[in-house]
Amino acid sequence: MLGLHQWVTPAVQTIHILAITVIMSAVLLTDLRAIGWIGRDVSTRQFSARYLPWMGITLLILLLSGAVLVTSEPQRSLGNQMFWLKMGLLLCAVALTAAIHWPILRREDFWQQPGRRIALRTLAVASLGTWIAIIFAGRWIAYSAR
DSSP states (O other): OOOHHHHHHHHHHHHHHHHHHHHHHHHHHHHHHHHTSSOTTSOHHHHHHHHHHHHHHHHHHHHHHHHHHHHHSHHHHHTOHHHHHHHHHHHHHHHHHHHHHHHHHHOTTGGGSTTHHHHHHHHHHHHHHHHHHHHHHHHHTTTSOO
16 A cells, blocks of 8 residues: 555646646746737737636645645755745746736736837746746756755
8 A cells, every 4th residue: 555655745746737737828828918929809908817817726736736745855845956946936937927917907008008018028028938947947856956
């Protein structure tokens, strides 16, 4: 019979990875919409309203599953520079995502005003790049463990 630790950690890792795919899908779609490459027939606000709940719920799932993973093997994470890089990037990614979506939810035409379209595209590209860097940093934790 398998011990608790033998199946809980892989199960939580699976949930964590599936949650990453959900949030990355939502981020990819909203960032590509912000850049103007997809969904031009739908407003940016509609995209935000559709995908922000997915992002919020998924971030909560990632927080909970990540906490279980860190608790189960604290030495693997807390003493690892890649883990802390990932956490720093996560803070930046959440801030970038909020910077894109918060103004839209308050005022639909916020990013349509002169001069703001370039700022929106810059934020979207930075957001997408940061989320991708989080994936690489998270994967690299296993290879840089002491």
